[in-house]
Amino acid sequence: MSVTVDVVDAYLERVGAADEFGAIDLVLGLLDDGMPAESLLLDVIAPAQRRVGELWAAGAWSVAREHGATAISERAVAAITTAVRPRPTRSRITVACTDGEYHALPTRLLAEVLRLRGWHVDFLGANVPGPHLITHLHQTGPDAVAIGCALPTRLPRAHATLTACQAVGIPVLAGGSGFGADGRFAVKLGADGWAPTANAAADLLEDGRLPSFPTPGATLAHLADEEYTLFVKRRGEILAGVMAELPRRFPPMRDYTQAQVDHTADDLAHIADFLSAALYIDDTRLFTDFVTWTCDLLHARGVPSRSVALALRLLHDELHDFPRARHLLAEGTLAADGA
Structure with missing residues (x-):
């Protein structure tokens, strides 16, 4: 089942009207009709959220309306993944927003796509302090860390975090607009990989295209x-x-x-x-x-x-x-x- 513009518009209309139950009913209905959960996340919720940001930037929506729509999308993501309940068949990946980053939904979408593809995912949420992330890595030993950064103002903290992860032997996959639309800041800071979208990140991890051993941190x-x-x-x-x-x-x-x-x-x-x-x-x-x-x-x-x-x-x-x-x-x- 393919996603049409009408479907995205219908979802956007519901989140914009603060219709939480309507938005969730819509995505669960599409799931029941055979739309894959990954497509719901990346082809319905993600583009609708980009439109939410555009409407706020254009002054058409208030901050309150934008925040409310985002909160509903977070609930819709949870409803989809709860309905599907994928069982892990692959190894462990840690997914987190970098220290100071509160825009968690894009990183959450990555975590859920990885879960749908069989990874054992530890999603740590927004604003994860670097030392606490490193403690978690020592305790759980994941194969890789995926770090989300939506704003470039978080790059100094992101650099400290990814360098610390590499120092304990865990490669880092960077994602999010904060690393640049072309990933140039991820490269400059020495990340082991970068992906522009959640499905591209999942493909990288599936194909084993991150290095087996972390590369040395960048020297600026x-x-x-x-x-x-x-x-x-x-x-x-x-x-x-x-x-x-x-x-x-x-x-x-x-x-x-x-x-x-x-x-x-x-x-x-x-x-x-x-x-x-x-x-x-x-x-x-x-x-x-x-x-x-x-x-x-x-x-x-x-x-x-x-x-x-x-x-x-x-x-x-x-x-x-x-x-x-x-x-x-x-x-x-x-x-x-x-x-």
């Missing part, structure tokens, strides 16, 4: 300049300087309510998070893609992109002794001006 030579370390250390001071300068460079801010000031501080902190990740990984595109996405997001909400460009210029002026950061901010400013 650019970190020797200590820009990343110093930026993280001075982050609060740097952002405070920008916030102090903003009312002079952007007079309307003088009339902001406290809530508006707080939102502005949060936006600056978000920029700083992506700047620090780009410094860590030494990738200009990571930062400029974020700037372009942010400008599109703000445009959908009626906020001009010049506000992003101004923030980037102020950060650039504040970071006198950070040549790599200043280059990233200059490129980001060009992206914002062109948005």
Whole structure:
């Protein structure tokens, strides 16, 4: 039984209306009609969730509606796998979101696809601290670890986690948009494998295409300049300087309510998070893609992109002794001006 656009739209309509029972009845009905459970997960729920994210980014859905839809999808995934109840016939795989990563549904989909294909899966969920993951590996001895990362701001922690896993002899398969759409950050951080989708990851593991022994962790030579370390250390001071300068460079801010000031501080902190990740990984595109996405997001909400460009210029002026950061901010400013 093939999946049609109408099926995905019907599922999206239900999760968007907070109709939990309707969404679950739909997927279980499709399961009863012969649709494979893996297809339900990857061809119905996954594309519907991507559409949920797009609707939020376009300003059509609120954060609350997006969160509610995601919660229903998590329940729908559980209903499908409970109905099927696959028995393990293969060896053990640990699946977890990296430390600081709370977008668990894509990684959960991988865990369930692996279960459906017969693996004994330990799914550890969102935001798994590295030391606790390593303890789990010592206790269970899996063949591999699959680590999910949806946001590139988690890459420094992901690097620490995958290096620690490799140090105890467990190869690491990386996945999720945080590692780059083409997996370039997974390669740069020394992961043993990368897959763009849950079924591609399952195919890699099935075919035994991960190394028998872990490769040495990556060496990020650019970190020797200590820009990343110093930026993280001075982050609060740097952002405070920008916030102090903003009312002079952007007079309307003088009339902001406290809530508006707080939102502005949060936006600056978000920029700083992506700047620090780009410094860590030494990738200009990571930062400029974020700037372009942010400008599109703000445009959908009626906020001009010049506000992003101004923030980037102020950060650039504040970071006198950070040549790599200043280059990233200059490129980001060009992206914002062109948005």
